[in-house]
Amino acid sequence: MNQFLKSILKGEIQDLIWSNENANVQELLLKYRTIHDIPTSWIAQQILGRRKVKTKLPTWYATRGIVYPPSLNLEQSSSEATAKFKATLLSGTSAGVDLTGGFGVDTWCLSQQHPMLYVEPDADLLQIVQHNHQLLGVNNIVYHQMTAEEFLGGELEAHEFLYLDPSRRKISQKVFKLEDCTPGVVKLQPALFRHSSNILLKTSPLYDIAQGCQELHHVAKVFVVAIENECRELLFLSKNGFIGEPEVCAVDIYPKLDRIDSISLTISAEQNSTNVFSAPLRYLYEPNAAILKAGAFKWVAQEYKLAKLAPSTHLYTSNDQVDFPGRIFEVLEFVQLSKKLKNHFVDGFANILIRNFPLSVAEIKHKTGLGEGGTQYLICGQTKTEKFTLLAERIK
Secondary structure, eight states: OHHHHHHHTSHHHHHHHHHTTTOOHHHHHHHOSEETTEEHHHHHHHHHHHHHTTTTOHHHHTSTTOOOOOHHHHHSSOOHHHHHHHHHHTTTOOOEEETTOTTSHHHHHHHTTSOEEEEOSOHHHHHHHHHHHHHTTOOSEEEEOSOHHHHHTSSOOOOSEEEEOOBOEETTEEOOSGGGSBSOHHHHHHHHHHHOSEEEEEEOTTSOHHHHHHHSSSEEEEEEEEETTEEEEEEEEEETTOOSOOEEEEEEEEGGGTEEEEEEEOHHHHHHOOOOBOSOOSEEEEEOHHHHHHTOTTHHHHHTTOEEEETTEEEEEESSOOOOSEEEEEEEEEOOOSGGGGGGSGGGEEEEEESSOSSOHHHHHHHHOOEEEEEEEEEEEEOSSOEEEEEEEEOO
């Protein structure tokens, strides 16, 4: 690994990596066995790594000399935006431990708030991360080459918090259940709580929230974290001794706007919410992805004083516009699906949005001749009594 790092960090190799960001890596590999006496595969790994983190990890991307591990280590890594959000959740605590260090993004962000221990069994990955952290100006992280189980089985020492992001791969297949991940968090819970009263666990956004609250002990809060309306991860915050119903927080982060939309509720609040129903009025509202993952289907209508279109149509409506965490559309006119519909849309293009409707996007395009795109929307859905199709304009 030392030879790998020394080679990759040579000035001419860094110049090559930075000037070939968009190069065809396969062509490079086929054309050259080595470049400047360094295996081309090493250089290709760096070009691909830097390309992958361009939007995910802008600080890494902009820092010359950052070294990237194989792509698998980058895939599960948190984005910079979600890692910074996690750091805010633990800002009132002191030193903590990242038990599943990986590429070290979460450790780096958490270290901005307090000293950290980084635990990782892969010696090569640990060395890469240690180099990158030093390059990024970090000096309050202690590194341990061991598994989470080995760390927890060692000398008992109290820590303010423990953070885990278990590997969601078995050999080459992705897994989503906690029992299939490494380390096995469910079985490790007694050991985790012996070391700390605060456990923050990251899981796949596909994981079931209710199942997590059953499998994990003392869950106080669940965070559904999205970036620009795309769910990226679930976070379970457990506090030793907590008894009660966990709070579910739906968080949508907009890094370019420096904005976070957030709502909080409990499962019982959703169950106890009541709705009124209506055909589409002047404005339509579509909750962001985090709210939908949080299951706040009835609660969001009651909270924002909106009518729901139908029990299974998660679109909402009102005559007066309200500030809403999601997309807002203004209804322009109701339309019929036919070849004449193209005349209602600029250049015959529409963004087609379907909710609880019997036709697919492809079938609607075939029936109407509409192309997909443009600035206007064709929204197709169903109320409690009938189907509808309408032309709308997005205003948020």
